[in-house]
Amino acid sequence: MQVNSNNFVSLAEIAIHNPELQDAVSDGTRRAYDKRANSMFADSNEQGEAMRHQAFEAKRRALRNLPDLLEKAESNLLSNGFKVLWAVDADEANRQVQAILKDHEASTVIKSKSMLTEEIGLNHILEDSDIRVVETDLGEYIIQLNNEPPSHIVAPVIHKTKAEIRDIFIREINMEYTDDAGEMVAYARKMLRRDFLNADVGISGGNFIIAETGSLGLVMNEGNGRMCTTMPNVHIALVGIEKVIENLEDYATLDQVLTRSGTGQNLTVYTNIINGPSRESEVDGPDEVYVIFVDNGRSEVYGTKYTEALSCIRCGACQNACPVYRSVGGHAYGWVYGGPIGAVLTPLYTGLENATPLPHASSLCGSCKQVCPVDIDLPRMLLDLRYDLVHEKVDNKWQLGLRGWAMGMQSPLLYGMGAKAARMGQKLMGDNMPGVLGNWTEYRDFPDFAPKSFHEMWQDRQKGKLQ
Ligand code: SF4
Structure with a gap:
């Protein structure tokens, strides 16, 4: 996806003057924020904090051992019958997917929600080579129809009101007028069913790769994910290299905090542990399952003062808590990831010079760190990025301004x-x-x-x- 983060201020200005977006984002984030607090601390504050601490430990341990865990994961995935590929950047990942599709003469692909595929711009690449790509997560389906990127990690269409979604369905897929959300969902489901039945390949992301068992962990609330990973003969999972964790105990821990922090649920409706292609005795499931480990800038972050950003489990809680995100929504950040985690990841993954306003898109109130289920110190990293902007002379106006001020004061x-x-x-x-x-x-x-x-x-x- 093209990076437009240097236009943060003008994009934010547009968002601030969009009343529908203001209503939708403030309502959606407030509800998600409250649901998280109720679910995370349902038993007691101590219990909620203990869960966070356990999750923090699981992710930091995984990060410390990342190179070894990746090797172990590859070996156990292969033993389970997965095919494993490695992509150093977006281009390589996209080429690998294209090659698999070509081998299987695929013309239609169904996708479940994946921020990584947004990051590498997979849909546009496939569509340019005449592959029909259908997003099947309801939120992703809506924004695909409206030709826009997601604006939230967990709730991609958080910026749209029900009336706007109704109008998109009427315009793009000929839905008859209704204001009933249930009827809209039923209509979308009917449209998608054909694609589930006819698709050649299913593409998903991956919430976790469990090294010890060689498994792919996927959590979701809509049945579309299970359809994408089981109905077509081929399933491709694109996973960031930082998603590998040690064992099933850690999966259980991280799953609990992910769902509570993301959607305020103790568990999502579907919790999947995929152990490879279908076995001989099984009637359902794909014949081939690929895992593509994607680096795309992550190994350059590993080992730096920003390493802990790689422990993000993409729950979106920091977005719901952030006063800046709540005012401007996700599109203003100009790339895939909005909110505090986006303000950190975008400069790290795409280059500080391509996202100079983002480290300043924060009041440093600390809410993001407070709600983060793996306790990532986002305010500290935003400050470090501001420091880098000045000291690496990326953003000269601050340096010039401070130099002038110092001269005047002396x-x-x-x-x-x-x-x-x-x-x-x-x-x-x-x-x-x-x-x-x-x-x-x-x-x-x-x-x-x-x-x-x-x-x-x-x-x-x-x-x-x-x-
Ligand atoms: S930084 Fe923390 S709160 Fe934000 S999306 Fe990642 S895990 Fe969730």
């Missing part, structure tokens, strides 16, 4: 001249400040400068003008 003459100029400027312009200051004063009052500096008042006093 020279009484410059300081006095600057203060006079500021007072005069304010008198002339009033509240209509130019440039960056204008962005600030558009929504806030700029405090008035004192009419005279302390030095001037002191001199007046010496001359007897002031008592």
Whole structure:
């Protein structure tokens, strides 16, 4: 997916002035935030915090042993009959998927929700080579019909109201007018059923790869995921290399915090552990299952001060808690991942120079860290990214500004001249400040400068003008 994160400010401005988006995002995030708190701490605060701590340990242990775990996972996946491929970047991953589809003469692909495939832009690549790609998660289906990317990790269509979704269905798939959400869902299900029956290949992401058993863990609420992974003869799972964990105990732990943090459920409707293609005695299931481990920038983050970002389990809780995300939604962030985790991952995966506003898209209130089920210190990483912006000279305006400020503060003459100029400027312009200051004063009052500096008042006093 193309990166448009340097336009964060103008995209945020558009989002702020979109009343439907404001209603939908604030309502959706508030409900998800409340549901998470109720579910995570249903028994007691101690119990909820203990679960978070256990999940933190499981992911950090997995990250510490990542190279060994990946080798172990590959070996056990192969023993279970999976085919395992490795992709260093988006291009390679897309080429591998294309090659598999070509081998199987596939023309229609059904997909369950996967942020990684959004990250590598798989749908567009496949569509350009005349493959029909059908998103089957309801939220993804809606945004695919409307030709837009997801705006939330867990709830891709959180930015749309029910009325907007109704209009998309009427326009794109000829649904008869209804305001009943159940009828809309039933209509979408009817449309998708044909594709489930006719697809050649199913594509999914993967929530976890369990190294010890060589299994793929997938959690979901809609039956579409199970259809995608069992009905076509071929299933391809694209998984980030950071998704590998040690064992089934860790899967149980992480699954519990993922579902509670993501959707406020103790468990999602479907919890899958896929152990390879169908066995001889089994009548259902695909003949071939591929796991493609995708790096795409992750190994460059591994071993740096940002390593802990790789323990993200994509629950979306930090998005629901973030006052910035709640105001502007996900599209303003200009890439796949919005909210605090997006403000960290986008510069890390796509280059700091491609996402210079994102480390500043935070009030640093700390809510994201507080709700994160694996306790990722997002505010600390946002501060580190701001530091990198200045010290790696990616964002020169801060450096130039601070240098000018330092010069002014060290020279009484410059300081006095600057203060006079500021007072005069304010008198002339009033509240209509130019440039960056204008962005600030558009929504806030700029405090008035004192009419005279302390030095001037002191001199007046010496001359007897002031008592
Ligand atoms: S950073 Fe934490 S809260 Fe945010 S999506 Fe990842 S796991 Fe969830």
